[in-house]
Amino acid sequence: MSNSNVKAKIYVFGAKPKQALLVPEIPxxxxxxxxxxxxxxxxxxxxxxxxxxxxxxxxxxxxxxxxxxxxxxxxxxxxxxxxxxxxxxxxxxxxxxxxxxxxxxxxxxxxxxxxxxxxxxxxxxxxxxxxxxxxxxxxxxxxxxxxxxxxxxxxxxxxxxxxxxxxxxxxxxxxxxxxxxxxxxVCLDNLSAEETASLMVAHTNSDQNSSLLSVNVSDDKALPQGNESLAAALSS
Incomplete structure (x- = not known):
């Protein structure tokens, strides 16, 4: 017969260790x-x-x-x-x-x-x-x-x-x-000031009902030539 006074152990979600911070899987x-x-x-x-x-x-x-x-x-x-x-x-x-x-x-x-x-x-x-x-x-x-x-x-x-x-x-x-x-x-961390400004103009002028990620990065009117990092940010 089991001893009801002894705590059983169960592992489902885990617990935060002492003297540590918890980083949830879902933010x-x-x-x-x-x-x-x-x-x-x-x-x-x-x-x-x-x-x-x-x-x-x-x-x-x-x-x-x-x-x-x-x-x-x-x-x-x-x-x-x-x-x-x-x-x-x-x-x-x-x-x-x-x-x-x-x-x-x-x-x-x-x-x-x-x-x-x-x-x-x-x-x-x-x-x-x-x-x-x-x-x-x-x-x-x-x-x-x-x-x-x-x-x-x-x-x-x-x-x-x-x-x-x-x-x-x-x-x-x-x-x-x-x-x-x-x-x-779109994250701006790795973009220059010029690229950031171009991105903001492109999105402000785009259809606001569409997703930001659907902007056509090949549109020469939206983005100046040579902005590879900006195009990568938009398409990521």
Whole structure:
């Protein structure tokens, strides 16, 4: 007869090792909701406060949700405080005011001779007021939020050691690809300023109902000659 007081062991999903970070096989997408000023996963709100360590940043251009033909910043991060899960790698996207302020902060920290990724990022939702036409074309006042970014030096370096271990593992790097979030985007990381501008013009002038990846890269009117890296990005 089995002893009911002895815990049985079962292995289905696995568990995060102690003193390590979890890199999910399917990326956990976190939305910074500009309407409510909350961090959201699916339909669940996770509050407005967070501090994070950033493991990867990339630039994209394209469509996400109802926003089309836009510059995006893709951030892979670990939440260190707040209501979002801790110790788990997640991904979020920023644009507009939030992206501009993020770029400002990065340049400011870099100018001090410091690698920004070694510190702690503290994004804060800031409320704005504006106007927007409704479905009947009547202009009405609206409120929305953007992220104001702050940065501070860290005193506990354990997360950085764990992050370095994640980034040194090819299996983890292969999981840091958000196929769903970027399916209508093109990565700009390896493109020159000229190539980036050409790509933006090509997509802005293209049929917005078609996929970004279906742009005809052989169209001489869309792309200047010699842009092999741009053509590769569009066709990837």
């Amino acid at each position: 956990i997408a976190v939305r910074n909701n500009c309407q409510s000023g909350q961090w959201v996963i699916g339909d669940t709100d996770y509050g407005s406060k967070i501090s994070m360590t950033i493991l990867k940043f990339s630039k994209f251009f394209g469509n996400l949700g109802q926003t089309i033909n836009t510059l995006w910043g893709q951030i892979w991060f670990i939440a260190e405080s707040g209501e979002l899960p801790h110790g788990v790698l997640m991904v979020t996207y920023i644009k507009g005011r939030s992206l501009n302020d993020f770029n400002r902060l990065i340049a400011s920290v870099q100018s001090q001779g410091v690698e920004p990724a070694t510190g702690i990022f503290l994004p804060e939702f800031v409320k704005h007021s504006g106007q927007k036409p409704d479905e009947n074309g009547v202009v009405k006042p609206i409120n929305y939020y953007s992220l104001k970014w702050r940065w501070q030096e860290r005193t506990d370096w354990s997360i950085i050691h764990q992050a370095a271990a994640v980034l040194s593992d090819e299996n983890n790097l292969s999981r840091m690809i958000d196929l769903e979030g970027t399916r209508k985007m």
